[in-house]
Amino acid sequence: MPTFEIGAEDFLLDGRPLRLVSGALHYFRTHPDAWADRLRTARLMGLNTVETYVPWNFHSPRRGELRLDGPADLGRFLDLAAAEGLHAVVRPGPFVCAEWDGGGLPAWLLAEAGVGVRRAEPRFLAAVEEHFSALLPVVAERQVTRGGNVVLVQVENEYGAYDEDADPADRQKYLEALVDVVRGAGIDVPLITCDQADDAMLERGGLPGLHRTATFGSRSRERLEVLRRHQPTGPLMCTEFWAGWFDTWGGHHHVPPAGTSAGDLDDLLAAGASVNIYMAHGGTNFGTTSGANHKGVYAPTTTSYDYGAPISEDGTPGPLFDAFRTVIARHEPVPAEVPAPRAPAPTLDVALDHRLDVADATAALGPWRTWDHLPTADEVEQWTGLVLYAADVTAADRAVVLGEVRDHAVARLDRDPVAVLDRARGDRVVPLPARAGELQLLVEDMGRVNYGERIGEAKGLVGPARTAARGLTAWRTAALDLEDVTALTAQVRATPATAPDAPVVGPAFCAGTFDAAPGADHFFSVDGWGKGLVWVNGWCLGRYWGAGPARTLYVPGPLLRAEGNELLVLELHGAAAACGRLVDAPDLGHTEF
Template sequence: MQDHNQAFTIGDQFYLHDKQFKIISGAIHYYRVVPEYWQDRLEKLKALGCNTVETYVPWNMHEPREGEYHFAGMYDIRAFIQTAGKLGLYVILRPSPYICAEWEFGGLPFWLLRDGDMKLRFSYQPYLDKIDRYYERLFAEFRDMQIADGGPIILMQVENEYGGYANDKAYLHALAELMTKHGANVPLVTSDGPWHDLLDNGSIQEAALPTINCGSNIKEHFARLKRFHGQDRPLMVMEFWIGWFDAWGDGKHHTRDADSAAQELADILEEGSVNIYMFHGGTNFGFTSGANYYEKLAPDTTSYDYDALLTESGDITPKYQAFQQVIARYTELPEVKLSTDIRKKAYGEVEVKEKVSLFSVENRLAQPVESPYPLTMEALNQPFGYVLYKMNLGKNRLIEDFRLIQCTDRAHVYVNGNHLFTKDDLEMEGKETFELTEPENELSILVENMGRVNYSVKMNSQHKGIKGGVIVNGAFQSGWSQYSLSLDNLDKLDFSKPFRSGTPAFYRFELEIEETGDTFLDFTGWGKGVAFVNGFNLGRFWEIGPQTRLYVPAPLLKQGMNEVILFETEGKAGESIAFMDTSGLGN
């Protein structure tokens, strides 16, 4: 595996310019942090004593629609790598087509599902062809930034935790070959849990160094990794889990005590290298949070705080200080002067200025697509958000059997604008009965994509919206109009149109400020939906918690007047929102 023509090599240890090198890395996902704060987070990483930063690369953000590439703003991966390099940090890239990361669809683009025969994460040629084309564009962003060319990139990862999904070694080899084809000249790694068959399933030892992902029992897991290597090889925890993520409905924000985590870090560094997951978690802005699915759907919160070493808003924690003390045993801590002035502001309460019902503006936000049967989001070429389905239910009569077939993830059902019931996940296909009382009756169904599953066996069945159909009195219904509501065009809203309480609606606020600062939007008194500041989608809110406030970084605000819009789906709205100077997560 070792290549002496490279500046970074793998033998019995990691070698940087022929000298042994212990990787002390922390994870920062550039796409979860506003670019104005990249330098601050990286400076704090360096001050911790880390020599490397690791990041995943989300395919679905860089190619949101097939052939349409985005590498600007929060997705300017080249600028992020350059910032790290200027600070003297090395970079580990994980440009897998799949990243997990509690991210929408594990980073896979929704449009892959438009192929009815798609087999994700297998050596299915149409899938590999799309990766090939994507890598050609992606690697152009950083091909010249690898260490052999004087850049900071020292490692790249093939796939991600593949051993927990399948064991198609031909697929893994194909990915490694594609990475090399498109210019990867640094050593490659894989990462898998150290349990059961995961290392066996997910490793291609002749092409990539196996590493492990875990949060405890390091000595035991390193012993197993040594046996798996079968020879002297570097030991590395590619994801050292120091906290955990939150799902909506969790009883509380997940935390892990600093002392136990610091002791496990000491055990790692005694024998090998580490990537701290997460050093700084950041935020699932917009519709980017994913979901897990075991017994039921568990969608992730907007905050990806992760109980990391830095909070969601970038504050240093006691855990950071405990880790710094451990790292200081292995390297001299640099003096780092923080260059970004970040302040927190409590702007107080802001009352609703205007409001309008969705049913009054649906035609302004989307042109209806007509079809004899309901169309999924994927068929509508819609990545995220909501779909509003409408049809004429006809005359007054008793509906004894109403069912939603293959509908995901959450559906609000209305007749003539009156809310009948809301269905979630496993409840969808349960039978409902109701009376139609008007001579003509319009059925409306607002279906929400709450985040495509990012891990495990459900990934090939992540079509959103209504896939099967709608049963009324035993028969599938035809004659549908579909409105794609990605909510990326709120400038088209007309707040002079009617508002009706108890329906999905948009609420507009004005926040006038003299000085910008980080703040937290408190949505107490509101049901469920998404929030926008100056047109930027902050992400989802939901009264069930554990998250109770949305992080608003100062760069999203401006001096003077700021516009805030909430789209609320449950018909539960307050008269105001508030902007606080703490997260409410308890860090």
């Protein structure tokens, strides 16, 4: 059988030196019917390897569940990469970061009181072993040693950047335990760690016997020298060469300087190092999968994960594609073929002529539960998405003060809007008119923190709650189940038709149908809309927000059929009209000059 080993100076495939020229392409951020196209485009750029994270919570959204089909069919993705002639590097965590919800760690696990986070705590390690024992055989059977294409597997992820005050012995114990679990699941290819090209992080995050790699996006020669101090022998590898960057709501759209990035890549390859370009194709945070950072201020990641990557969100070669292809060709063979140009798509206007208030959406609202205190979303066992809270208030209450809002809430009194609260602004007071009624707050989890010490924190409303007159302890909750919106769409469509040019008062669902050219990529324009979520034929395109920077949501062509496409919008705030427009090109927003 074939072999893949770490030699004194090189990676060795069947004893022959092999430089990995890899690119990150996340199957979970790409529609599965587009996997083959993206992999082919990556190969035409000159890559010989593809890398992907494997987010735990994507495959196990609930305790005891393991998804390995459809968008979660990791085996099919690796097989398509092999069919394209690409090796594969797999990074299963258990923590992945990746600007993904919770860094990939399942909220249902971290909600358990006292469970460890990224450490050798028995319940955490037991859950990791259970998960890896079920997941990793998919990878094991596709290792190069068994005739497949997987050549490297990563243990943990940038562990040296986490909890820098932890005891070194405890760190080593944790990593050793992960190695045992990974090897026990049948992984026999070389294992690697990766950390930022920083002496302290490389020291903290590594383990004797595992090959250290580094992450960086500039000053390649200098960063490789840092890595060499900690990995004295064997091939040098940048496991994340940051070619671009991600966007956060309310910020700028990041566009990397092609010339600078290409020069740094050239320096890296000229030094003989292997590379994994992060990202080769960024893709999309479909649904409610985007994560968040919190470095003093909560900063959730946008739906578009275009990342300024060489292969754009819709698969089109971007400005970096030709620049990187030219650089790679100086060092490694590059195919003569180039990607075909993208076919233009027509603009489509969709009348969303049916509406339904969220509070009436019984097809999506779970059963109402009563509480003697203000529960978090985690207590409600709503691990992502939205929770509807309700409490009775009196004329004397005048305001409700909350401990914290995580992360965005729309407050109404008897369905009259009274406030919008946002975590990044520090909002936590709901002013009330002097009348009794039912206060409802629709609370959106904008993404669990994916980096740093706040990993694992609860979502929803954080108590206690008080009014001007008393403590407010009697609450009711209903979780929104938006995973399958078939019944919800039917309920919205069953409402009496409303003129689509009438303003939308949120939070409300709006629905309509349209015809399209099957297979043609489009972009949903959010102009005129406030904040919410969009579905096309049951597939959630993700969040939109007038805060920007993105002004469009990607609509993958495989979602569209010739007739009777269903468009569903959840508008939280309000919109000028219930008119949806699908356009030909993305608008990812303003850039910083």
